[in-house]
Structure formats: C-alpha cells, structure tokens
Amino acid sequence: MSTATEIRLASRPEGVPTHDNFEIVDTEVPSAGDGQILVRNLIMSVDPAMRGRMKDVKSYAPPFQVGEVMSGGAVGEVVESNVDDVKVGDHVLHQGGWRTHAVLDAGRYVKVDGAAAPLSTYLGVLGMPGLTAYSGLLESAEFKPGDTVFVSGAAGAVGSLVGQIAKLKGAKRVIGSAGSAEKVRHLIDDLGFDAAFNYKDGPVVEQLHKAAPEGIDVYFDNVGGDHLEAAIDAITLHGRIVICGMISTYNATEPTPAPRNLAQVIAKRLTIRGLLVIDHWHLQQQFVSEIAPLVSSGEIKYSETFVDGIRNAPEAFLGLLSGANTGKMLVRIAD
Secondary structure, eight states, X not given: OOXXXXXXXXXXXXXXXXXXXXXXXXXXXXXXXXXXXXXXXXXXXXXXXHHHHTSSSOOSSOOOOTTSXXXXXXXXXXXXXXXXXXXXXXXXXXXXXXXXXXXXXXXXXXXXXXXXXXXXXXXXXXXXXXXXXXXXXXXISOOOTTOEEEESSTTBTTHHHHHHHHHHTTOSEEEEEESSHHHHXXXXXXXXXXXXXXXXXXXXXXXXXXXXXXXXXXEEESSOTHHHHHHHHHEEEEEEEEEOOOXXXXXXXXXXXXXXXXXXXXXXXXXXXXXXXXXXXXXXXXXXXXXXXXXXXXXXXXXXXXEESGGGHHHHHHHHHTTOOSBEEEEEOOO
C-alpha cells in the first residue's frame, strides 16, 4: 500500500460528537528512522475515555490536539524495522491507533503472539479492558467471596468481565444493567449473571432493588448518574464503590448533578474509589497468567463488535458512545 490514512480531530465537540469533529486524511506511508519500526495496523480500539481527550481540559491523559492525529490502542504487523530485537512480520501492541501506519520508537510497543491468542484479544479481554476489570474488582473494590456485586454497563468490554470474574471468585450474586433486552439475555444466558435488567425499562433504583432485595456489597460503576444514585441506595453497610467510568455524563454540556443521596455515604460508611488502570500495571503478569487459560478454555467468555475500515473509525466511536457494541468495540483496519 503506497497511501496511508489517518483520522485527525477536526474540532472539539459540544455535547454529543458528530462526524464533523473528525477529519479523514490520506497521506504518504511514513518510513522508520534509526531505532524505530514501521507498523501496518490491523486492528484498533475505540474506548469511552477517548471522549474525555476530545475536550481541552487537563486530565490524567493529555487532550487530543485539533488538527492532529488521534491516538489509541492498536495491534499491527511490523513492515520495517531498525530495531535489533524486532523483525518484519512481528506483531506489536501500541498506542498509535487511528491510522493505517504508525512509526514507533523503541519502548513504545510490546510484541504479542497471534498464535497464542487472537490479536484482537490483546485490545480487549487480555488487554487494557481486561486488566481494568480484574484490578478494579479485586484490588480497588477489595472483592471478597460471598459479596453481591452490581455492575453497570455490564455488556461492555469491562463490565462483562467484572461479572464473570466475580462469579469465578465466589460472589454470592452478580447483577448487571444494560441497554437492551438482547444484552440482558446475553448477560444471564451466556455470561452467567444471576440477574440483569434493561435500564431503559424503568427507574434503575426500583429495578436494582428487585434484582438485589438483600442489597449489594460492591458496585462497579461504568455509567454514573442514576446508576450511582441507585447503587448508593441499595448498598450495604461498609459497601465499596469503584468508579471506572461515567459514560452517562460524558456528552453533558452543563455540570451534571451529583447523586442526591450522598449523605448515605456517611451513615453506611461507604468507600468510593476512582479507578485508573495505569495504577495497576503491577498486576499485568498475574492477570494474564490467571485469565488467559480461562479464556482459552471457554470458562471466561468475551464478545467483540467489529467495524470494518479505518474510514469508519469515527462511526465505531460514535456507536460505542450510544451503546451499539456488545463487548469490545474494535475497528478492523486490515487482514
């Protein structure tokens, strides 16, 4: 291929992003310099956190710059190498997504084995989302056998794994919320959740109390808003809440109200802890060694939603924000 394609941030969104916020640019395929490799990307990830990086605000990750290529997780094939321990044909995981070709400095990638697991899994169940679920439940939420666990966004890449890991680790009951009847069925029939509900069917607080009449001990939050308020209402004494994401608030143009029942944090002596996977890389090897065999054996199931073509990456991202995915949302750039 003599032409490369990249997706740039054309403008910062106000509210819900649109296609107008992205620019698709064809350019020349770059070359690797000294100590660099050139990668032809095969699969890239779109993640909810990318919405935050489209804003010009200081955060744990720098914002995307208008007019520049966006970035994110990708797996690709090395097509040019000026690094001794990397060969043409090797596969690498890196952060140079949103483009067909990426030039990477040494240390900005890790080699992955497509024979050991499908390349896509290094962006999902065995990658950042998987480690987020594992570390968030076991370390941040201090999960204990016998806990009742509630997961919002439970059909997504992180939430679906949180529920399964909790079941395997001895949870008394695992409850999930999702946005369609099909996703609810998937959580119960395919992933083994004890209960699940469609948050669009009625007030979350009522549906959660019905699903967990004895209350919950752990809430893994991917949604925020009414889900967080309902969890505070349902959680037991000394309950633990882990805030992984608040996708219900990401497109808000005005400050969103806090849960109206925060005073219960005092009476119930709750622990509320924010979760960033970058704080838990020390668990990476333990996570892969424990979870990879369970994925291989089918004891842990995962789903992937693919959108084909780099030019459709904005569509994949917009679909992710509206809940169009089951499991990990990925863009298949090349075979």
